[in-house]
Amino acid sequence: MTGSGPNVTAIVIFVTFIVASLGITWWAAKQTRSTGEFYTAGSKITGAQNGFALAGDFMSAASFLGVTGLIFIGGSDALLFVVGVVVSWAFILFAFADRMRNLGRYTFADVVAYRLQAERLRMFAAAGALTVAIPYLIAQMVGAGSLIETLFGLPYFVAVLVVGGLMTVYVAFGGMLATTWVQVVKAALLLAGVTALFLLAMNHYDFDFNAMLKQAAAVHPRGQVILRPGGLYDDPINAISIALAFVCGTAGLPHVLMRFFTVPDAKQARHSIGYAVVIIGYFQALIVIVGFASIGLLVGQAGYVDESGRITGGANMVSVYLARVVGGEIFYGLISAIAFATILAVVAGILLSASAAVAHDLYAKVIRRGDISDQAEVTVSRLVTVILGLSTIGLSLWFRNINVGILATIALAVAASVNFPAIFLSLFWKDVTTRGALAGGVTGLVVVVVLIVLSPTVWVNAFGNAKAIFPYAYPTLFSVSAAFVVTIVVSLTDRSARAKTDRAAYDEQTVHAEIGT
Amino acid sequence: MSDEADILRDPEFRNMLKLRSRWRWGLSGGLIGIYFAYCLAGIYFTDVFARPVLGTAVTLSIALGYLIIVLAVVLSLVYIRAVGKLLETPIVRRGQGQ
Numbered sequence: 001m002t003g004s005g006p007n008v009t010a011i012v013i014f015v016t017f018i019v020a021s022l023g024i025t026w027w028a029a030k031q032t033r034s035t036g037e038f039y040t041a042g043s044k045i046t047g048a049q050n051g052f053a054l055a056g057d058f059m060s061a062a063s064f065l066g067v068t069g070l071i072f073i074g075g076s077d078a079l080l081f082v083v084g085v086v087v088s089w090a091f092i093l094f095a096f097a098d099r100m101r102n103l104g105r106y107t108f109a110d111v112v113a114y115r116l117q118a119e120r121l122r123m124f125a126a127a128g129a130l131t132v133a134i135p136y137l138i139a140q141m142v143g144a145g146s147l148i149e150t151l152f153g154l155p156y157f158v159a160v161l162v163v164g165g166l167m168t169v170y171v172a173f174g175g176m177l178a179t180t181w182v183q184v185v186k187a188a189l190l191l192a193g194v195t196a197l198f199l200l201a202m203n204h205y206d207f208d209f210n211a212m213l214k215q216a217a218a219v220h221p222r223g224q225v226i227l228r229p230g231g232l233y234d235d236p237i238n239a240i241s242i243a244l245a246f247v248c249g250t251a252g253l254p255h256v257l258m259r260f261f262t263v264p265d266a267k268q269a270r271h272s273i274g275y276a277v278v279i280i281g282y283f284q285a286l287i288v289i290v291g292f293a294s295i296g297l298l299v300g301q302a303g304y305v306d307e308s309g310r311i312t313g314g315a316n317m318v319s320v321y322l323a324r325v326v327g328g329e330i331f332y333g334l335i336s337a338i339a340f341a342t343i344l345a346v347v348a349g350i351l352l353s354a355s356a357a358v359a360h361d362l363y364a365k366v367i368r369r370g371d372i373s374d375q376a377e378v379t380v381s382r383l384v385t386v387i388l389g390l391s392t393i394g395l396s397l398w399f400r401n402i403n404v405g406i407l408a409t410i411a412l413a414v415a416a417s418v419n420f421p422a423i424f425l426s427l428f429w430k431d432v433t434t435r436g437a438l439a440g441g442v443t444g445l446v447v448v449v450v451l452i453v454l455s456p457t458v459w460v461n462a463f464g465n466a467k468a469i470f471p472y473a474y475p476t477l478f479s480v481s482a483a484f485v486v487t488i489v490v491s492l493t494d495r496s497a498r499a500k501t502d503r504a505a506y507d508e509q510t511v512h513a514e515i516g517t
Numbered sequence: 518m519s520d521e522a523d524i525l526r527d528p529e530f531r532n533m534l535k536l537r538s539r540w541r542w543g544l545s546g547g548l549i550g551i552y553f554a555y556c557l558a559g560i561y562f563t564d565v566f567a568r569p570v571l572g573t574a575v576t577l578s579i580a581l582g583y584l585i586i587v588l589a590v591v592l593s594l595v596y597i598r599a600v601g602k603l604l605e606t607p608i609v610r611r612g613q614g615q
Contacts (some may be wrong), residue, residue: 229559
């Protein structure tokens with residue numbers, strides 16, 4: 001860090017954001033009484049609002065701070081991630097938007113359980129949702145804690161308590177309505193902030209992109225390599241695994257899928273993803289330029305990056321350092337506050353999806369077998385939100401030193417390997433059966449966890465072994481394939497009575513999925 | 518569930534389903550195929566991807582990445598328009614009106 005104390009602008013803007021978000025929560029709480037209102041804001045969100053909220057869910061600290069850092073280190077190879085994000089959202093639009101909206105009510109488990117044996121599938125889907133949500137929440141909270149510690153000078157545990165406490169209040173009181181509006185406000189702030197950062201940074205180069213890239217290659221310790229492939233990955237298996245993690249993983253994230261149900265119909269669902277694709281495309285296009293522009297402006301600057309390219313405080317700090325260099329203390333404070341607001345809004349959405357998995361899928365539908373009043377389910381959901389919120393705060397304090405990258409990898413890889421195959425095949429393949437979907441899901445989960453543990457990220461970096469047993473950082477090529485193969489083989493060989501029912505209901509499902517009744 | 522069976526047998530609905538599938542899988546397959554090709558081509562044709570575009574510092578790798586982002590956005594907008602029109606058929610409206 002550069003040695004100065006807490007930034008007053010950052011604190012003022014952030015406190016303003018907290019006050020505004022609590023105002024939103026208070027307003028939303030008054031309108032949140034039924035389960036439909038709690039989980040999906042009564043399906044009254046418009047396509048444009050939902051588009052901003054969806055984009056906000058994905059424009060997390062990982063993309064804002066992480067991608068700039070990744071470009072700073074690896075150059076053009078980071079485009080693999082950036083392009084993957086936009087492609088994955090377009091894929092969600094083409095393949096899933098309508099069918100998800102038409103078949104589901106509150107969670108993606110509704111969709112998977114539409115024609116397959118509901119209780120078993122719900123248990124599996126809830127487990128999948130939690131296996132994605134909990135590591136993702138801890139990753140964001142640990143990242144937030146460290147970031148706030150650096151930016152605001154607050155102790156780590158205070159930072160985690162603030163983030164965890166606020167997210168719990170948003171969700172427990174304001175449900176999906178508060179979560180959506182906090183996300184919309186943050187998305188607008190983030191877009192404005194990144195646009196300003198882009199303009200100020202490019203102003204230093206007189207908006208000459210050619211000069212900016214030349215300068216980056218001239219001062220970067222790895223020189224021209226940052227403008228060509230090979231900076232981060234030179235192995236086809238890793239590249240395909242990363243691509244698969246994005247394409248399949250995004251479409252398997254429970255907090256993203258849940259937002260399909262907040263709009264009134266399939267048309268609005270399509271429109272909302274259309275907005276999201278445009279917003280995310282714009283954001284990703286700018287962030288790449290910001291990343292390259294930061295190289296020329298930061299390398300060799302005392303206190304930020306030394307001559308060897310080592311960034312003080314880690315790669316996640318690139319965006320905020322750049323803000324200080326191009327915009328001074330006030331702009332630095334603004335970008336820091338936006339980074340904090342980003343994390344806050346994203347964790348609220350993830351917490352809501354985890355609460356819905358436990359309260360709706362497990363408790364209301366499996367344990368109580370649907371025999372529960374609307375009012376009671378909302379009370380249980382709020383209670384579960386508080387319990388999960390407190391557990392996450394505890395885990396984030398406990399796992400303070402865990403590598404955030406590992407947790408984020410786990411979340412996307414699990415979403416791709418466990419949730420995605422079940423959703424995809426239940427929507428589009430007539431012959432999938434309950435037994436097949438469960439067997440495939442369990443296989444995906446086991447393979448993905450085992451391979452991550454044996455990979456260099458955990459086996460070498462975390463456990464300190466000399467050589468990884470599984471040589472690739474990303475397991476998705478193997479885990480997604482395994483899940484698909486097992487689901488297909490088990491489904492095709494399934495001769496049970498249940499299998500007949502599962503297959504027979506496909507035609508009816510298709511009609512509902514296509515026209516929505 | 519004879520209503521669904523009726524709708525499913527309707528040639529107009531079947532035609533709509535066929536066109537819908539074509540859009541769905543044509544665009545998904547095309548875009549994901551291009552993205553995977555981009556990921557792999559960077560590894561197998563590193564030198565080609567390192568070439569400057571029009572004599573600038575922008576390499577082919579960066580330019581193609583941006584092109585795919587623009588393509589994804591454009592295809593999304595085209596899809597929303599096309600499918601919106603496709604669904605404006607009497608059979609879909611009748612089904613929704615049930």
